[in-house]
Amino acid sequence: MLKLYHHPNSTFARRVRIALIEKAIPAELIEVDMVARAHRAPWYLALNPYGRVPTLDEDGFVLYESTAILDYLEATHPTPPLVPADARGRALVAMHMKLCDLQLARQTSTIIFPKRFLPPERWDQELMAQAKREIERHLEVLETQLQGKEYLVGDCYSLAEVCYTPFVEFFPLMEITPPPAVAAWSGRILQRPSAAQTKPPR
């Protein structure tokens, strides 16, 4: 039985929970009490020395970093597929997964962590504004790439969309109005049952 260490407010853990639902993979979800700093406790650091969620444990095989876990679930549970059948399509999915981390995930964390968990007087407004500009530039690129398409790669929902879902969720909180093709795509991926069932409580 797969065990997934996660937290309901973790964007990166949510990616894995979405994939588990999309692929109907049974797993035991273990919530790491991050408010009580359980992710810094020796037992957790022994599993994941970086003290982050998610961490996967499959009968003692321990794996962390959400994108590596998604690749592993795809390799071990290929049906239904969340990557295209051809090498070029798979490579493009990997490229978009990476760009989501570089151009959206980090910047989103810069904005939403303070907005969700800190009082306004502790916000670093300049850093948050810079992150917002970077996100807006990234969405312009996505807008071009999504022209006339329902999904980023080929005609199918893929691991690229799985990676984007938790971050797209926060456009309203970030006061970002995505351009039209990005807005339609965001709506499409947030409507999936796997997204609805993993929506963070706050």
Next chain:
Amino acid sequence: MLKLYHHPNSTFARRVRIALIEKAIPAELIEVDMVARAHRAPWYLALNPYGRVPTLDEDGFVLYESTAILDYLEATHPTPPLVPADARGRALVAMHMKLCDLQLARQTSTIIFPKRFLPPERWDQELMAQAKREIERHLEVLETQLQGKEYLVGDCYSLAEVCYTPFVEFFPLMEITPPPAVAAWSGRILQRPSAAQTKPPR
């Protein structure tokens, strides 16, 4: 014929050049004149909207982000392999590739870009010291993981080492003395012909 847009001083492009040599894949190397800001020119931004190197062009199929390119070369040129044969081994390679980016590559850039290209009065000493501390913490984790092993995953040189090579190169410039197992491993991967042939001119 593969075309690779690169720059001889680019750490991320070097990863792909190493894999091309390890796999003996013929490719045309096209140097992007980054000093003249060719990476911001319209013709290059049409290939890679983020204006970074490397970018791969295989008969019109365009792919960027070094790790996605490495995965693609592995899928299309599987011999000699740079990943283990089993899904767990492959997943661990993907995990280490990601951690190299998160815990070493970014921090290394923070330190070496100023040291290589800016006069000392323009260095952000505080930011650079923070990056150095993060690298040292990461190397402690690697030290534990490399105990009794020649390579990070299984018994073989893999894409994990390909990703680390360009950053390990800069330990001396960063004035970082790696712990013993990391030092031995670094020496091992820097001695390969693929590393020697791609060593940056400065």
